[in-house]
Amino acid sequence: MSRRTADIPRQPSQIAILRYLRIHGPAARIDIGTATGLSPATVTSLTAELMTQGLVKEIQGGSNGSSASANGHRSTRGRPKVLLDLVPSAACVIGVKITINLIELALGNFKGDIEHSSQHRINTRDLDETSLITTLCTLIDAFIEKHRDVTGQSPVGIGIAVQGVADSNSGEIMWSPALRHRQMAVTEPLRRRYGDNVLMSNDANCIATAITQNTNIRGNGDFAVIMLGYGIGMGLVLNGAVYNGHFGAAAEFGHMKYQPDGPLCNCGKRGCLEAYIGDYAILRDASTLIDLPADSDNQTVNRLHPSEDQMMDLVSKARAGQEDFADLFRHAGTVLGYGIANLIALLGPERIFITGSGARAYDLMEPEIHRSLQNAQVPELRRGPKIIHLPWDKDIAMQGAIGQSLLRHDESMFAPRTNG
Ligand SMILES: [Zn+2]
Numbered sequence: 382m383s384r385r386t387a388d389i390p391r392q393p394s395q396i397a398i399l400r401y402l403r404i405h406g407p408a409a410r411i412d413i414g415t416a417t418g419l420s421p422a423t424v425t426s427l428t429a430e431l432m433t434q435g436l437v438k439e440i441q442g443g444s445n446g447s448s449a450s451a452n453g454h455r456s457t458r459g460r461p462k463v464l465l466d467l468v469p470s471a472a473c474v475i476g477v478k479i480t481i482n483l484i485e486l487a488l489g490n491f492k493g494d495i496e497h498s499s500q501h502r503i504n505t506r507d508l509d510e511t512s513l514i515t516t517l518c519t520l521i522d523a524f525i526e527k528h529r530d531v532t533g534q535s536p537v538g539i540g541i542a543v544q545g546v547a548d549s550n551s552g553e554i555m556w557s558p559a560l561r562h563r564q565m566a567v568t569e570p571l572r573r574r575y576g577d578n579v580l581m582s583n584d585a586n587c588i589a590t591a592i593t594q595n596t597n598i599r600g601n602g603d604f605a606v607i608m609l610g611y612g613i614g615m616g617l618v619l620n621g622a623v624y625n626g627h628f629g630a631a632a633e634f635g636h637m638k639y640q641p642d643g644p645l646c647n648c649g650k651r652g653c654l655e656a657y658i659g660d661y662a663i664l665r666d667a668s669t670l671i672d673l674p675a676d677s678d679n680q681t682v683n684r685l686h687p688s689e690d691q692m693m694d695l696v697s698k699a700r701a702g703q704e705d706f707a708d709l710f711r712h713a714g715t716v717l718g719y720g721i722a723n724l725i726a727l728l729g730p731e732r733i734f735i736t737g738s739g740a741r742a743y744d745l746m747e748p749e750i751h752r753s754l755q756n757a758q759v760p761e762l763r764r765g766p767k768i769i770h771l772p773w774d775k776d777i778a779m780q781g782a783i784g785q786s787l788l789r790h791d792e793s794m795f796a797p798r799t800n801g
Contacts (some may be wrong), residue, residue: 392795394419395427399436399791404594407440407464428465436471440464448552451724467492473785474538475521476779480769481505481544481686482558486524489783495776497528505559514570538578539571539787542587542778549582550629558612558647578789586623587781589616594687594784602731605724609739611686612647613655637723653776658717660687660739663709667695670705689738696742707745714746725765736771743770
């Protein structure tokens with residue numbers, strides 16, 4: 382693809398058009414112009430270039446304003462509308478998700494849709510840095526080989542979502558419940574093999590990225606997404622971008638303190654929010670009430686990583702009116718509410734999303750979350766954000782990992798003075 386130095390001022394606009402189409406789907410030129418602030422002549426000229434480069438194509442939309450654009454603009458009645466859409470096969474990227482004893486891979490097309498995926502049960506906690514990289518390379522190579530016939534091309538990037546604390550700047554996993562070792566370098570060795578576009582974030586940041594790309598839910602301001610599950614994660618979006626902090630691993634909501642010298646957290650410290658709200662914390666407290674139900678996979682009580690069956694058993698008992706069990710979730714809701722109150726006091730986001738597999742018990746926690754907010758917040762400042770329960774979609778972190786990699790690819794395509 383040829384690029385000229387004279388194109389530099391136009392690059393942000395081309396990236397903005399690609400981003401708009403990826404988020405909104407097929408759209409008319411006039412709607413692209415309205416959304417990006419570009420003049421009709423500029424949109425026509427830039428989209429012509431994008432079509433020449435094979436990144437964008439024209440498709441016939443319905444007549445009478447049935448454009449898929451999300452901003453409500455209506456076209457002139459009667460005439461079939463020409464819409465622009467991304468070419469799905471223009472590029473593909475690979476998403477990788479690392480969680481406890483499971484590594485998942487997915488192939489995302491240029492539109493960001495997942496076309497293929499595979500799951501690999503691996504004892505992740507047995508992996509050291511070298512064997513983790515070897516394992517990832519083996520899986521990625523086999524995945525690329527398997528799907529090369531379909532795509533006819535090599536992936537242009539790899540986006541990795543990892544459970545735990547990941548430093549997006551250095552590309553290291555600082556610590557993860559999926560791994561026994563700390564500070565494992567991941568992106569650098571993978572870049573040596575697969576090229577510069579290898580990015581890694583923790584799974585909550587990937588979910589935040591996916592939400593920024595969903596016009597139906599994202600709203601117009603800063604937001605936080607709290608991910609409940611085995612651990613407690615958070616992705617924070619400020620001024621439209623995921624906030625990683627100066628050191629690359631910010632927004633560790635789960636490891637903010639609730640009570641010094643409280644129960645032991647998985648990070649090794651005491652009294653973190655996670656040590657009250659995480660699945661393992663709820664299971665720990667449940668073990669004082671009953672002999673825990675066995676994991677259906679292992680026929681054992683796996684305290685390290687409670688299964689969905691084990692957690693649902695506790696939820697069912699609580700919903701059936703067993704007050705001891707309902708108290709477990711009420712207490713988690715209380716602690717979560719105080720954590721959210723701190724978040725609001727500090728940052729005042731427009732929206733706070735609560736999701737993750739742990740949101741299975743959101744109905745049991747919700748009244749206590751709001752009670753804590755009432756108790757914690759000064760009445761005059763109680764103009765709280767919308768707190769939105771987002772039903773759990775296990776693919777959303779993967780979609781965010783793929784989205785990050787595609788965005789980086791857009792930028793690299795139109796970066797000045799790239800050589801290839
Ligand atoms: Zn902790």
